[in-house]
Amino acid sequence: NAGVTQTPKFQVLKTGQSMTLQCAQDMNHNSMYWYRQDPGMGLRLIYYSASEGTTDKGEVPNGYNVSRLNKREFSLRLESAAPSQTSVYFCASSEALQGAGYGYTFGSGTRLTVV
């Protein structure tokens, strides 16, 4: 089925370890986004990519880096994981940045625990 695929679904890291969360979409969307979801906080934007070759910071970018590898793939990297980064991470896509005004397609999430 067409959509947004995230890997892994679950991950446990030790403080200081690094890892990369992968996201791929097969809808030929131009724009992609990374959010984190914490209880009672809703969704907060970490980084986004309006189009291939561009990335921009969102509301909570500290401690993260991103790479827009190609039109399909947008990865999120934690260089030195901290317990405060324990969260559920969602990747989303839209036809274009302006298309964000018409709704996103979300992946099923990555549950990350940092101990």
Added chain:
Amino acid sequence: AQSVTQLGSHVSVSEGALVLLRCNYSSSVPPYLFWYVQYPNQGLQLLLKYTTGATLVKGINGFEAEFKKSETSFHLTKPSAHMSDAAEYFCAVSEIPGGSYIPTFGRGTSLIVHP
């Protein structure tokens, strides 16, 4: 700047009763408004959206929402709750040209449905 307030982190209803989830927004330009639903351990799914035109919008699973500019509200309703409606619901606002396209999400309302 845009913002969203969802009144009530939890709403509890009996099966067959009216569902009302409240959402108020602030926006400096005409907004696009959304409701998303998140079932346990899944990503967010677009339930309905208002962009322009008719202020009463219908979505999936029998839900609808009405855009009231004078009240800056976009409340979500369903006449008769079903057990399968139990989920987390998020309201979001996006500012159309002139503002930021990227939606701001509310903190979510958990809908609990009792038999």
